[in-house]
Amino acid sequence: MSQILDGQMVSKEIRERVKEEVARLEIKPKLAVILVGDDDASQIYVRNKVKTCNSVGIIAEDYLLPSDTIEKELLDLIEKLNKDKSVNGILVQMPLPKHINENTVVNTILPIKDVDGLNLVNQGKLLNRNPALVPATPKGIITLLKRYFVEIEGKKVVVIGRSKLVGMPLALLFINANATVTICHSYTENLKEITKQADILVSAVGKANFISGDMIKKDAVVVDVGINRQMGNIVGDVNFKEAMEVARLVTPVPKGVGPMTIASLLENVLEAYDLQKRDIQ
Ligand SMILES: NC(=O)c1ccc[n+]([C@@H]2O[C@H](COP(=O)([O-])OP(=O)(O)OC[C@H]3O[C@@H](n4cnc5c(N)ncnc54)[C@H](OP(=O)(O)O)[C@@H]3O)[C@@H](O)[C@H]2O)c1
Known part of the structure; x- marks a missing residue:
């Protein structure tokens, strides 16, 4: 007799646990979500991510940039968010417009803020069996x-x-x-x-x-x-x-x-928050 693997139910359990953990934190974790362009599916994904973060008490800010944004402007924004101590996680919604190099972008994000786990440091850590932020x-x-x-x-x-x-x-x-x-x-x-x-x-x-x-x-x-x-x-x-x-x-x-992906993103924001706290102390 087949059974389903109920991602919706397990994701709800995780969201509740994250919500409780966030409630105990004096300074709330913050995620910056960057979207370049007006792709319909990407807009929906970004809205969902922001909404789900907010529902568990994580502050989520979206940065909506026009599709003709040049790469340097995007990299400057990431550098600014890298330096901002109130921002714990940075996520750039993919795909990016063709004139922007995705690898350059993800590798500009500080590894301890890379909640998508896509930059070379986090990929290397996974390969080394010492994972930090995992996709x-x-x-x-x-x-x-x-x-x-x-x-x-x-x-x-x-x-x-x-x-x-x-x-x-x-x-x-x-x-x-x-x-x-x-x-x-x-x-x-x-x-x-x-x-x-x-x-x-x-x-x-x-x-x-x-x-x-x-x-x-x-x-x-x-x-x-x-x-x-x-x-x-x-x-x-x-x-x-x-x-x-x-x-x-x-x-x-x-x-x-799908719901497990969103739940894991929330866990990654908490993980990034912890990594930064440990780095500061
Ligand atoms: N549920 C979620 O939360 C979630 C999250 C991320 C992605 N997705 C979905 O998952 C799917 C994959 O995403 P992705 O980003 O990994 O896509 P992707 O980058 O397009 O990768 C697709 C992979 O499928 C392989 N492939 C294509 N045709 C094939 C065939 N006939 N036989 C065997 N392999 C074949 C490709 O092989 P080559 O490498 O040789 O081209 C490639 O490695 C998409 O539908 C995406 O929307 C869902």
Whole structure:
């Protein structure tokens, strides 16, 4: 009998815990969220992040810059926020307009304020098995699996997708948790043969119905990271109905990985706040 991995419920638990922790703090944590341009989806993501932060007592300020902002202006703003001791976390909403170099931008953010965990220092720390600020989506996935007591150690994990934001850091987190990990991407041959072996299968591709039931091992755990628009609905990468017939546990879309990402961002803001407090003392 298949069960869902309820990201909505677990995210609520985390938000409540963060709210309690924030309430105990005399000086409230502050997150700066920067958006360049007027991409519809990005605007919604930024609004949601600000709203969720505020709902747990984290001060969130958005900086909305026009799409023709030059790179130097954005870097100057980040430098200003880096120096501002009242700001604990800085997040730049991706994607950025083509004329701005994303790597330069994320590497300008101070590592201890990099709540997206994307700059080279934080990536290196993850590689060194000494993680500090870890990208929110992979972190949320591991938290969700642990909350459902999914065994990771010694298990065969297949991650489809190798992005800096999801696939790569997630694969490292699984390796650090002693899983045996295979990373697949658009050049992978015989994908189905590989996915069929997975005790834990993660799809972070961005294509609706990409994972069908016959690609899933019986009683596997399936994590669907994809967000796709299909006939006015948001769907994942996994054919949910077919997955529920084969797998033991499946994340739904929506209400699976998405809410865990937001909850993990809140945890990262608290983590950044702590890192700075320890740095100051
Ligand atoms: N739920 C959440 O909170 C959340 C957070 C972040 C992202 N997402 C969603 O997750 C999905 C992935 O995001 P992302 O930022 O990682 O995307 P991305 O940077 O576009 O990466 C997609 C990955 O899928 C691989 N891929 C594409 N076609 C494939 C195929 N036919 N077979 C195997 N692999 C294939 C690509 O391979 P190559 O490297 O070879 O191109 C790439 O590594 C998107 O739908 C995104 O919206 C959700």
